[in-house]
Amino acid sequence: MEGYGDTRKEHQKYLKPLGDWRRTHDCGSLTAENVGSEVCLMGWAQFRRDHGGVIFIDLRDREGMTQVVFSPEVDEQVHAEAHCLRTEYVLAIKGRVRPRPEGMVNPNMATGAIEVAVTEWKLLNTANTPPFMIEDRVDVSENLRLQYRYLDLRRPRLAKNFVVRNRAAQAARRYLDGLGFLEVETPYLTKSTPEGARDFLVPSRVNQGMFYALPQSPQLFKQMLMVAGMDRYFQIVRCFRDEDLRADRQPEFTQIDCEMSFVDQEQVMTMAEGLVARIFKEVLDLDLTLPMARMTFAEAMASYGVDKPDLRFGLKLKDVSAVVRESEFRVFAKAELVKALRVPGGGSLTRKEIDDLTEFVKIYGAQGLAWIKVKDDGSWQSPFAKFLSESERAGLAETLAMEVGDIVFFQAGPAEMVNAALGNLRVKLGEMLGLIDEDAYNFVWITDFPLFEYDQEEKRHVARHHPFTSPQDGHLELMRAAPEKALAKAYDMVLNGNEVGGGSVRIHTKEVQDAMFAALNIGEEEAREKFGFLLDALEYGAPPHGGIAFGFDRLVMLLCKAKSIRDVIAFPKTQKATCLTTQAPNVVSARQLRELAIRVRETAKPQTAGPASDQAADQAAGQAADRADGQADGGDGA
RNA sequence: GGAGCCGUAGUUAAGUUGGUUAUAACGCCGGCCUGUCACGCCGGAGGCCGCGAGUUCGAGUCUCGUCGGCUCCGCCA
Numbered sequence: 001m002e003g004y005g006d007t008r009k010e011h012q013k014y015l016k017p018l019g020d021w022r023r024t025h026d027c028g029s030l031t032a033e034n035v036g037s038e039v040c041l042m043g044w045a046q047f048r049r050d051h052g053g054v055i056f057i058d059l060r061d062r063e064g065m066t067q068v069v070f071s072p073e074v075d076e077q078v079h080a081e082a083h084c085l086r087t088e089y090v091l092a093i094k095g096r097v098r099p100r101p102e103g104m105v106n107p108n109m110a111t112g113a114i115e116v117a118v119t120e121w122k123l124l125n126t127a128n129t130p131p132f133m134i135e136d137r138v139d140v141s142e143n144l145r146l147q148y149r150y151l152d153l154r155r156p157r158l159a160k161n162f163v164v165r166n167r168a169a170q171a172a173r174r175y176l177d178g179l180g181f182l183e184v185e186t187p188y189l190t191k192s193t194p195e196g197a198r199d200f201l202v203p204s205r206v207n208q209g210m211f212y213a214l215p216q217s218p219q220l221f222k223q224m225l226m227v228a229g230m231d232r233y234f235q236i237v238r239c240f241r242d243e244d245l246r247a248d249r250q251p252e253f254t255q256i257d258c259e260m261s262f263v264d265q266e267q268v269m270t271m272a273e274g275l276v277a278r279i280f281k282e283v284l285d286l287d288l289t290l291p292m293a294r295m296t297f298a299e300a301m302a303s304y305g306v307d308k309p310d311l312r313f314g315l316k317l318k319d320v321s322a323v324v325r326e327s328e329f330r331v332f333a334k335a336e337l338v339k340a341l342r343v344p345g346g347g348s349l350t351r352k353e354i355d356d357l358t359e360f361v362k363i364y365g366a367q368g369l370a371w372i373k374v375k376d377d378g379s380w381q382s383p384f385a386k387f388l389s390e391s392e393r394a395g396l397a398e399t400l401a402m403e404v405g406d407i408v409f410f411q412a413g414p415a416e417m418v419n420a421a422l423g424n425l426r427v428k429l430g431e432m433l434g435l436i437d438e439d440a441y442n443f444v445w446i447t448d449f450p451l452f453e454y455d456q457e458e459k460r461h462v463a464r465h466h467p468f469t470s471p472q473d474g475h476l477e478l479m480r481a482a483p484e485k486a487l488a489k490a491y492d493m494v495l496n497g498n499e500v501g502g503g504s505v506r507i508h509t510k511e512v513q514d515a516m517f518a519a520l521n522i523g524e525e526e527a528r529e530k531f532g533f534l535l536d537a538l539e540y541g542a543p544p545h546g547g548i549a550f551g552f553d554r555l556v557m558l559l560c561k562a563k564s565i566r567d568v569i570a571f572p573k574t575q576k577a578t579c580l581t582t583q584a585p586n587v588v589s590a591r592q593l594r595e596l597a598i599r600v601r602e603t604a605k606p607q608t609a610g611p612a613s614d615q616a617a618d619q620a621a622g623q624a625a626d627r628a629d630g631q632a633d634g635g636d637g638a
Numbered sequence: 639g640g641a642g643c644c645g646u647a648g649u650u651a652a653g654u655u656g657g658u659u660a661u662a663a664c665g666c667c668g669g670c671c672u673g674u675c676a677c678g679c680c681g682g683a684g685g686c687c688g689c690g691a692g693u694u695c696g697a698g699u700c701u702c703g704u705c706g707g708c709u710c711c712g713c714c715a
Contacts, residue, residue: 007667046676053672067675087665106675129666132649135676138664139650143707196715216715243714363641363711420711453715466715564708575708 016122028064088127146580171282186221197241208597214240222259226545247564259547296448305423310497313435323395329387335412346407364420370410451486469504503548
């Protein structure tokens, strides 16, 4: 380790203040047109190529890289001092732009036609050897990348995502502002609302024992802004949901949140399409075809098994329940639903691949995976077809239009499982068989969602979207009589199998809102306690209104072709919802807890020693003290 | 709450059936080098094999547990 950090520390004696030096250009913009001009660049040393006699440095900033040359022929001293330069040192250079010599042009670099001959330079800062190379082509574990996020963000691929993100946000602002939307901020410290995701809670010091909740979305506030006559509202806003993470889910995420007065579903959807089209135009210079395709929820479930179908490829599911309803094959006959997925050319799948796919569908609760291959001579190869009668086999062949070379997968059982298993299998096969055009952007609106879904655990209907979603015209009576049949004025925008936006027309009359709570089995008192402020607002002349919210991180992820929204969030959380850069969450001092009248009753894991050990000890002490207090009070039960 | 994958120099990986001193590339440090562009050449340093138990004469390798990262199920109006 000797000399490892010492050399670089030693170099600190060469540091110079910025003084009156000012950049004339960024590191990505000089071209042959600038030849001859005196420039001043600042940035980080990317690569050093020290030939002894001449030193090349690729100077990097957010915009790109420029080759700067330290040559003894230009200035003896400048060249001699440059020997100390190391990767990631921060420097400022002044010099003259000159064309590169014959045959030395680098076509892979935006600035490859020129170089800057340094006449004067300053070392602005040294740098430790970074834990990984600041370069796109090296793979680094996400662990390390997140710990040194500020270094990962220097890498062009990641940095580029934030340029895209900014462009998308600004395009959205310009579009919505142009349509008369007001950007209004809503509170982050707000009231906990039941229904929906788990809330993040924030204790109140001034009102001990009480808690704010961070908003899952500004839903109630934007509706009140409509009652307030704001007419059209939008906000690019952070939302918080304390649920488990996924590649496309973070506990804090950003929405483009919109609400409009005096509109019905069609106007909101038209506005939303225009917004997305504007973003794609400004960011990717892509012209989307409008209006976007539409599909009902029922059709999506029937043909794709999911409510966010990826329409970049075919492979539709087909309901074959009727064909096998009377079958001797009990697995099929007794099933609530039997569906098939015909894969043209899938006959080439190996036994191993089919076994893997069988394992795959088990994730969704499937017991197994039945299949039929149609061989070259038209005969079937199948582990289960022998249980089918002649007419059933003929029925399947006809219904599914089976052809030589196909494989057909079957799933039988509860409808929910069958759809989930085959719907996800379909996507898996699309990827496996290379059916997906990675450059395509396939949008589809999903409409006519059910208003409710049945919650097995709570044994009651819950709102599928949220409890302020308007039923479709004429469905008010259904809400009482057959809630599962009632449809909502709700719509999701789906892009390549990702839900990127969703919204609804809202209930704007007290009468309908009461009917909704009744259907949800939420009593009047409970409704008043939880949503009284909104119910009151609805009684002061609420206009018809509706809106939509876009998952901004997801949208940007797709614009960047990133695999996870973590790659478009500057400082994301890990799957365990921790921040590896800051080490949040952490224990807090006993004093902080005492001020909030909070006692930590259980510590799930022992606090480890380390940087936080002082705090941990502090808290442990505080807990002991508070426990004593608690006993004096006779405890709080709970 | 559950399932799977991963964890070996600074980094990325290899490491055979459990067997001598744990390899390689890049990076780092030193030297040489005037046209490179992931410069090149020579030399050098660098290891808690995530952590803890166990099996064994012997564990990077096998078993169990645990911690961390990722993917997914549940969950996410």
